[in-house]
Amino acid sequence: MNIIVTGGAGFIGSNFVFHMLKKYPDYRIICLDKLTYAGNLSTLAPVMDNPNFRFVKADICDREAVDKLFEEEHPDIVVNFAAESHVDRSIEDPGIFLQTNIIGTSVLMDACRKYGIQRYHQVSTDEVYGDLPLDRPDLFFTEETPIHTSSPYSSSKAAADLLVLAYHRTYGLPVTISRCSNNYGPYHFPEKLIPLMIANALADKPLPVYGEGLNVRDWLYVEDHCKAIDLIIHNGRVGEVYNVGGHNEKQNIEIVKIICKELGKPESLITHVGDRKGHDMRYAIDPTKIHNELGWLPETKFEDGIKKTIQWYLDNREWWETIISGEYQNYYEKMYGNRGEA
Ligand SMILES: Cc1cn([C@H]2C[C@H](O)[C@@H](COP(=O)(O)OP(=O)(O)O[C@H]3O[C@H](C)C(=O)[C@H](O)[C@H]3O)O2)c(=O)[nH]c1=O
Numbered sequence: 001m002n003i004i005v006t007g008g009a010g011f012i013g014s015n016f017v018f019h020m021l022k023k024y025p026d027y028r029i030i031c032l033d034k035l036t037y038a039g040n041l042s043t044l045a046p047v048m049d050n051p052n053f054r055f056v057k058a059d060i061c062d063r064e065a066v067d068k069l070f071e072e073e074h075p076d077i078v079v080n081f082a083a084e085s086h087v088d089r090s091i092e093d094p095g096i097f098l099q100t101n102i103i104g105t106s107v108l109m110d111a112c113r114k115y116g117i118q119r120y121h122q123v124s125t126d127e128v129y130g131d132l133p134l135d136r137p138d139l140f141f142t143e144e145t146p147i148h149t150s151s152p153y154s155s156s157k158a159a160a161d162l163l164v165l166a167y168h169r170t171y172g173l174p175v176t177i178s179r180c181s182n183n184y185g186p187y188h189f190p191e192k193l194i195p196l197m198i199a200n201a202l203a204d205k206p207l208p209v210y211g212e213g214l215n216v217r218d219w220l221y222v223e224d225h226c227k228a229i230d231l232i233i234h235n236g237r238v239g240e241v242y243n244v245g246g247h248n249e250k251q252n253i254e255i256v257k258i259i260c261k262e263l264g265k266p267e268s269l270i271t272h273v274g275d276r277k278g279h280d281m282r283y284a285i286d287p288t289k290i291h292n293e294l295g296w297l298p299e300t301k302f303e304d305g306i307k308k309t310i311q312w313y314l315d316n317r318e319w320w321e322t323i324i325s326g327e328y329q330n331y332y333e334k335m336y337g338n339r340g341e342a
Contacts, residue, residue, distance in 0.1 A: 001027045003233075004075040006060050006108065007082030008032070009039035011188045012123065012180075012222055016081065019226040021047055028052050030073050032066075033082065034059040034100075038189045042319060060104035063111075070115040077233055079121045080108055086191055087127075087153045091277050094152035101156035102163065109167045109175075121233050122164045122177045126218070126245065127154035129179075131280035134216065140286035141179075143241045150278045165239070174238045178229055181245040181285045184305065185222035186312040190320050193217075194306075197256050198313045199320055201265045211275035213253030216282035220246035221300035221308075231294040242294075245285025248302045262310050 003020065007013040008031030020029050029047075033039045035057055047053045054073075058065035060082045082104060084090065084097045105122065112120045129141040130148035147162075149155040167173040188195040197207050228244040236242060250258075253270075260267050290296045300308075313320060 001077065002030065002073055002075045003027060003077045003079060004030045004032055004069065004073065006032045006078070006080045007039065009035060009041060009044055009055075010081060010085075011038070012183055012225060013081035014043045014187050015185065015222045016079065016226045016229060017044065017047060017053070019223065019230065021050055021053060023230070025052070028054070028073075030054045030056065030069070030075065032056050032058055032060065032069060036084075038085070038191075040319075040323065042322075043187050059100075060108050061099055063107050066107055066111045067114070070111045074115065076118045077121065078108060078112060078117060078119075079123065079229065079233060080105060081123045083123075083157065085153065087151045088191075088276060090151050090153035090156070094156075097152050097156040098159075101153075102159045105160040106163055109164065109173060112173055113167070113171055118174060119233055119238070120164070120167075120173055120175045121229065122161065122175065123229065124161050124177050124179045125154065125157050126179050126181050126243065126283050126285050127151070127280065128158040128161055130154075132282040132284055134214065134281050140284045141243060141245075142286045143179075143243055143289055150280050161241070168239045176232050176236045176238065177241045178232055179241060179243050179285075180225050180228075181218035181220045181283055183220050183222045183225050185309050186316070187319070188222070188309075190324055193252060193255060194259070194309065195313065195320065197259045198263070198310055199324060201259055201263050201269060202313070204265070204269065206271040207256050207260070207269045208271055208273040209253055209256055210273060210279060212272065213251060213256065215252050215279060216249050216284070217252065217255075218245045218284045219248045219250060219255075219302055219305075220244065220298060221305040224298040224300055227299075228290060228294075228296045231296050232290070235294055237293070242290045243285045243287055244290060244296070245287050246298045246302070247285070247287065248298070249282070249284050250302070258306060259310070262307065
């Protein structure tokens with residue numbers, strides 16, 4: 001089996017590469033990644049010398065490069081993790097989100113049509129469903145929940161999902177889509193809530209909580225997500241969407257307090273800053289479909305997952321310290337330096 005994993009140098013993509021190489025020693029995994037600010041080649045160091053692994057630096061929007069790779073590798077499966085993923089960045093500058101997330105998806109699927117493929121899998125997000133109210137804890141996103149996006153990021157992902165379903169209906173492309181909740185775990189880029197708070201707390205820097213911090217996210221350990229995608233690409237039904245969630249809802253402020261406690265840092269580091277524009281209140285996924293059809297359930301309890309994650313950041317300081325000392329530092333100052341206290 002030859003599998004092209006796009007965005008394999010990013011957070012979820014790299015964890016998926018590791019999972020697949022370990023579980024299927026006879027598979028060949030080809031990582032296609034543009035190495036944007038969020039993709040880091042050092043992340044893939046543990047597998048660079050694996051004879052079943054190949055890294056190719058290219059943009060999924062580059063039709064020539066994508067076609068060349070398909071000609072060389074004849075992939076059986078393509079799993080598309082490549083995406084601009086940070087909501088705050090999409091609010092500042094939507095253009096690249098439309099380009100990578102929508103156009104890039106169509107370029108990949110055109111290559112799948114041209115060269116033939118067993119499966120194209122699109123890694124999507126629960127943000128395509130918009131948000132749920134805080135006072136209705138009985139409500140969850142199902143695969144039938146209407147698309148109702150809030151940010152340029154989620155709109156670009158929703159547009160891509162619709163394109164994927166259209167390529168299935170119009171051209172018969174064998175596709176599947178997974179829509180996951182918030183992932184956490186090793187190699188999470190330190191602009192996202194959990195790794196940002198760990199990095200800042202370790203440096204005794206302020207912990208910037210947007211608004212009151214009452215927004216709820218459904219946290220999913222990244223390894224559990226990788227197992228779900230593995231099941232979907234092998235046994236999922238073509239043309240179907242599968243929701244993948246942690247069944248683990250937490251308010252942002254709770255998460256930040258847990259991190260302070262685990263690291264022995266004072267909650268006085270918490271700083272309430274101006275809220276995100278159009279901030280989604282609550283995400284919560286109903287994973288009944290993937291459970292009933294494919295037997296998947298999240299295995300990692302949050303109490304264990306967050307401890308493992310914090311330990312990983314303690315053990316791999318060089319990885320994230322290098323990142324936050326570079327280009328990202330300028331971004332961080334731009335984003336938070338002028339936000340001020342709420
Ligand atoms: C970075 C940051 C975030 N937040 C809040 C904003 C959110 O309510 C929550 C999580 O934010 P984050 O940007 O880490 O993630 P989401 O906006 O929920 O989106 C994430 O999960 C979905 C499923 C994807 O699809 C996105 O690609 C992924 O980035 O913490 C703060 O309060 N302070 C901060 O400094």
